[in-house]
Amino acid sequence: MIQHLSKRASGSKRSAIRELLKLTERPEIISFGGGLPAPETFPHEEMAAIAGDVIRENPQNVLQYGSTEGSRTLRKLMSEWLRPQGIDVGIDQLLVTTASQQGLDLLCKAFIDPGDVIFCGLPSYLGAIQSFRLFESRMVGVELEDDGMNLDILEQRIREERAAGHPLKAVYVIPDFQNPSGISMSLEKRKRLLEIARREDLLIFEDNPYGQLRFAGEPIPSILSLDDEGAGRVMMLFTFSKVLCAGLRLALLVADGEMMDALVRVKQPSDLCTSKLTQHMAARYIQQYGLDDHLAEIRKIYRVKRDAMVEALERYMPKNEGISWTNPDGGLFLWVRLPESLDTEAMFPQALEHQVAYVVGSAFYVDGRGQNAMRLSYSLVSTEDIDEGIRRLSDLVREELGSISKSGSAA
């Protein structure tokens, strides 16, 4: 029966990292692989009470289908919450999606034809890469610098792609504490990216799950909030997964006018509507508690973990000019670069022997590079285990460096 697969499904692959991460589920392994939010950040008691309340109060409503656009109450609350952040949108510019992964899927359904070029960071979020691949886009990677995408290279790639006759469509960017690198894009670059997008008539898909998880430094305005063109060029995704509970499967997609209309049209055949129950739970949580106090608590948790990881890296990693790591002011991830001679995928079985795990860098590179890098998430691991895990990882790196220099001298 396999001959009946669509071209799309037969061309799609299971995520290599999810397969690798299955190997890390053994309890003795300290895994920095999973990019999930820390479960201690979930307000579970409050949510349990709210679930009971909203169902008992109005079961005919919350257990029913809802509108494709999403709950008006939730959208109104969120439009009020977004306004002080410079995102001045009414409820008609907010679409509730089944978390931001569906938002990415809808952006592709509404705007991407096979062969359309999407520029994305090297490295970039794997789930977005999977969506862009499924919709047969042409993904063109652009190297990241410490302050975000290298825009000179973006301009160069735009020229090359145009010269080759490829249709240019969008830039995908995770401006704050990017997954997987933890890098944020500077204000100057956000403004320049907008100028480039206007000049070249590109859409910007701004995916921002981590901006609210800033535990140090000053917030940088979102690209959407800087866009004064009024053309709806920037579409932004804001998920509840990292700020409330990932299991609610809720996000907002911010878009304007005709763009929104197209997104609603492609969402309808996808799922008719996002779960009304979880939308009502999120809305009630915001009404009862607000998001800000909760966010302040979450940020403290991640800050302690980030500190523990950076301190452990400084303490244990071999001193070698080819080894560096990012030190993000927020989010869940840190990106480690090793000397070019090391390959984190080839090292992975030894990492499991050392009872430590990470995500291999190449998983996040649309051009297959990134072999000497790895993503570490501090989110799910206790500070004690972060220390021990980084010690194990550093031992592994030391051994690998030793075996490379031995085989180098023997050659």
Ligand SMILES: Cc1ncc(COP(=O)(O)O)c(C=O)c1O
């Ligand atoms: C950059 C980015 N976008 C989107 C998602 C998907 O999140 P969700 O579907 O839970 O909103 C993630 C999850 O880790 C992410 O890191």
